[in-house]
Amino acid sequence: MSELATNARVVRALGMRSIRQTFRRPQLMAPIVVFPTLLLAIQTGGAGGAVNLPGFPPVQSFLQFMLAGAMMQSLMLAGNSGGIALAVDIEMGFTDRLFSAPIPRYTIVLGRLAGTAALGLFASLWFLAIGLIFGAQIESGVAGALIAIALVTTTAMAVGGIGAAIALRTGSASVVQGLFPLVLVVLFLSSAFFPNELMIQPARAIAEYNPLSFVVEGIRGPIVSGVDASELGEAVLAIAGIVVLGLVLSARALRHRLRVG
Amino acid sequence: MAAAIVVEGLERAFDEVLAVQGVDLEVDEGEIYGFLGPNGAGKTTTVRMLTTLLLPTGGRATVAGHDVVKESRLVRASIGVALQEAALDPLMTGRELIRLQATLQGLPGSEGRRRADDLLERVDLAAAADRRVGGYSGGMKRRLDLAAALVHEPRVLFLDEPTTGLDPVSRKTIWEEVRTLNDEGTTVFLTTQYLEEADQLADNVGIIDGGKIVAEGTPESLKSQIGNPHIQLQLAAGSVADAEEVCARIGKLLPPKDGRTVLVEVENGAADIPRTVRALDEAGIAVESLELVRPTLDDVFVAKTGHHIEKDGEEGAEPEPVEA
Numbered sequence: 001m002s003e004l005a006t007n008a009r010v011v012r013a014l015g016m017r018s019i020r021q022t023f024r025r026p027q028l029m030a031p032i033v034v035f036p037t038l039l040l041a042i043q044t045g046g047a048g049g050a051v052n053l054p055g056f057p058p059v060q061s062f063l064q065f066m067l068a069g070a071m072m073q074s075l076m077l078a079g080n081s082g083g084i085a086l087a088v089d090i091e092m093g094f095t096d097r098l099f100s101a102p103i104p105r106y107t108i109v110l111g112r113l114a115g116t117a118a119l120g121l122f123a124s125l126w127f128l129a130i131g132l133i134f135g136a137q138i139e140s141g142v143a144g145a146l147i148a149i150a151l152v153t154t155t156a157m158a159v160g161g162i163g164a165a166i167a168l169r170t171g172s173a174s175v176v177q178g179l180f181p182l183v184l185v186v187l188f189l190s191s192a193f194f195p196n197e198l199m200i201q202p203a204r205a206i207a208e209y210n211p212l213s214f215v216v217e218g219i220r221g222p223i224v225s226g227v228d229a230s231e232l233g234e235a236v237l238a239i240a241g242i243v244v245l246g247l248v249l250s251a252r253a254l255r256h257r258l259r260v261g
Numbered sequence: 262m263a264a265a266i267v268v269e270g271l272e273r274a275f276d277e278v279l280a281v282q283g284v285d286l287e288v289d290e291g292e293i294y295g296f297l298g299p300n301g302a303g304k305t306t307t308v309r310m311l312t313t314l315l316l317p318t319g320g321r322a323t324v325a326g327h328d329v330v331k332e333s334r335l336v337r338a339s340i341g342v343a344l345q346e347a348a349l350d351p352l353m354t355g356r357e358l359i360r361l362q363a364t365l366q367g368l369p370g371s372e373g374r375r376r377a378d379d380l381l382e383r384v385d386l387a388a389a390a391d392r393r394v395g396g397y398s399g400g401m402k403r404r405l406d407l408a409a410a411l412v413h414e415p416r417v418l419f420l421d422e423p424t425t426g427l428d429p430v431s432r433k434t435i436w437e438e439v440r441t442l443n444d445e446g447t448t449v450f451l452t453t454q455y456l457e458e459a460d461q462l463a464d465n466v467g468i469i470d471g472g473k474i475v476a477e478g479t480p481e482s483l484k485s486q487i488g489n490p491h492i493q494l495q496l497a498a499g500s501v502a503d504a505e506e507v508c509a510r511i512g513k514l515l516p517p518k519d520g521r522t523v524l525v526e527v528e529n530g531a532a533d534i535p536r537t538v539r540a541l542d543e544a545g546i547a548v549e550s551l552e553l554v555r556p557t558l559d560d561v562f563v564a565k566t567g568h569h570i571e572k573d574g575e576e577g578a579e580p581e582p583v584e585a
Contacts, residue, residue: 006367013364017353024352024393093348097409100312101365102338259316 010103014111019118021085028085031077031180032119033126040070040130043193055197059224064136067127068220069192071148072212074123075156076183080176082116083163087173090257105258109164109250113157120156124149136223144222147232151219155239161246168253192216214238265290265325265417265448266311272319273306280306282472283320288450288465290416293443295463295480296452297558303472304452305345308421311450312342325416338366341410345421345452348406351395355386355405358394359412366413373412380408384438400431407438417448424458436462456558468562475565480558487556487564491515491526492537497547507544511537530555 022028040063048062059065089095098108128138128145138145167176187193189203190212199207207213218235221228266288273281281303288294298304309315311324313333322329325339349358356377363373381390384404394402403423410418420439424432439462443449453459459466460480468476468483476483492512496504501523505514508525511533515524527533531553541548 009364013361017350017357017361020357021350021352089350092350093344094350096314096342096344097348097362098365099314100337100340100342101362102334102367103365258314 007104007107010107011110011114014098014108015114015118018082018085018112018115022081022115022119025085028081031081032074032123035077036070036074036123036127037130039073040066040127050194053198055195057195057197057224060137060139061135063131063134064224065220066193067131067136067223068148068216069187071124071127071152071219072155072190072192072216073184073187074127075120075152076159076187076212077180078116078119078123078156079159079161079163080180080183081163082112082119082160083167083176083179084173086112086164087167087171087176090167090171091173095257099258105254106251109161109168109254112164113160116160116163117153117157120153121149123156124152131223138223140222140226144227147222147227148219151215151235151239155215155242158239158242158246161243161250165246165249165253168250168257171257186210186212190216191220211238211241215242263290263326264288264323265292266294266322266450268307268311268320268322270320271307271310271317271322273303273310273315274318280472281310281317284469284472284474286467286474286477288448290448291443291446292464293439293449293451293462295459295466296450296469297454297456297459297466297562298452298469299454302469304454304469305421306472307469308344308419308450308452312340312419313337338413339416341413341415341418341447343403343406343410343418343420343423345425349394349397349402352393354391354393355381355397356390358405359409362409362412368413376412380411384408398431400427400434403427403431403435404438407435411442415447417450418442420449420451422452422454424453424455432458456562460558466558468558468565470562470566476561483558483561484556487560489526489528490530490553490555491524492534492551493554494523494525494537494541494551495549496521496523497549499546503544504541504546507540507546508537511540527553 022032044063044066050056051059051062051065057065086095095108099105128148132138140147163176166179170176189206190210191207192212196204196207196213214234215238217231218238221231264287266286268284268286271281271284272279284303284307286294296304296307306315310317311322311329313329313336316330324336327335327339329336353361359377359380360373363376368376378387381387384407386401386405386408389397389401394405397405407420407423423439424435427435436458439449439451451458451462463480465478466480466483467474492508494504501517501520504523508514508523512525512527515526517524525537527537534551534553538548538551
């Protein structure tokens with residue numbers, strides 16, 4: 001078996017472990033599914049009239065508009081949960097088992113990210129299913145749904161890279177868990193839950209430049225209207241930026257962890 | 262015989278603290294090397310460097326013929342590691358863990374599954390293989406950790422305090438498995454803070470304190486440096502002076518502990534007990550108890566460092582009681 005194939009097997013095995021770990025630990029699963037679903041239900045039920053506000057983009061329903069935000073929230077928290085799980089591994093010494101195996105050490109991070117990406121995939125399917133069940137339309141059809149799924153999955157992996165970097169750097173689950181409120185703040189300062197056009201300053205300015213807004217619009221476009229090439233391009237660029245940031249930070253944090261033991 | 266582990270001037274500093282200070286040691290293939298020292302002596306730091314989990318800040322080391330810094334992946338392919346706190350995921354089952362370990366070691370899927378089944382059987386965990394590790398007892402976790410370390414049949418096995426916190430029965434089970442592995446040809450590098458463990462298992466012992474090796478050799482040679490065993494007898498009745506007069510003919514009298522105990526150093530160990538008993542009987546001296554006390558590795562440790570390796574009363578001399 002070639003080295004590449006062996007490493008791919010390792011990444012797959014570690015990714016599978018990461019997924020099992022999440023499903024077996026309710027405190028990791030709850031923020032990914034339960035919390036965003038409840039928030040979606042509350043916001044849709046309580047603020048559904050927002051679609052009638054002047055300046056609100058044309059959408060079929062508030063639920064249709066909110067699906068991208070719910071997916072974004074879910075994938076952000078999946079990335080955070082992935083970081084927490086990695087930090088728990090460090091705290092209980094499980095990473096020593098991985099570091100003492102004859103595998104390239106980057107496969108350990110990639111395995112974790114593969115698991116986070118799979119959770120992103122699960123989240124996108126879950127919220128699309130909820131949307132369809134409760135009457136939201138996917139305006140650009142199956143192709144649009146696939147684009148949304150791909151964007152959510154890759155963004156989950158990208159955000160997971162940042163979570164992994166923080167876990168590797170600090171080795172503390174409580175520190176990574178402490179970022180939970182920050183994740184929500186960054187998310188609320190994007191177009192995830194409310195259109196930029198209706199925000200007041202300075203939140204509006206922040207949201208316009210927040211990379212997450214570009215990703216959200218890339219996911220939302222195929223759901224509420226149709227695939228827009230420039231919108232999609234901006235989303236891909238934003239995701240690429242987050243991927244590069246996550247991988248660079250993870251690589252540096254990994255080197256640091258191996259240096260300090 | 263070729264050396265499985267060679268360590269020359271190994272050092273590790275953490276900021277201003279030098280945790281390991283110029284350690285030199287050599288472990289032959291097929292040997293069990295006991296690395297003995299109290300908590301904080303530098304045992305685990307040394308093991309982490311030898312297993313490539315921590316970079317040395319000085320010196321060099323080779324394991325299975327490979328440099329731990331320059332050829333770390335080759336080292337990792339040759340070793341099995343069971344660290345101090347069994348590095349297990351409580352959410353995984355025993356079988357999942359061993360299979361994951363097999364994948365990490367590059368074993369093909371079918372071989373990994375076969376090895377997992379064999380090893381779980383070997384460490385007597387087949388019945389619990391599909392239960393989550395979080396529900397295992399301390400002994401079961403240690404056995405699973407050991408099985409995971411063996412999945413690729415390593416040439417050198419590192420066991421960092423494998424029995425710390427275990428009950429005596431579980432400890433003996435681990436000892437038996439270590440002996441079996443060694444009989445099969447595996448070199449074992451074992452750190453421990455238990456004197457008895459090093460004494461029972463190790464062919465050679467290195468004693469570390471304050472990051473430095475303070476003594477090295479076979480357990481017997483180390484103990485023989487301290488002196489001969491002594492007979493300790495407690496009188497039921499009669500004069501200590503009379504008993505001392507009799508014992509002085511057997512061996513060298515040692516300073517007494519109290520007013521009813523006589524200590525006499527003997528050259529032939531247990532072989533001197535019968536004539537001691539006969540001489541006391543002929544002199545009409547009644548003895549309540551008599552035991553042969555051998556020098557221990559703790560005595561060696563005290564002689565080299567000035568302090569005991571274990572907490573007082575935890576484990577000290579190893580008396581062999583003899584009914585008088």
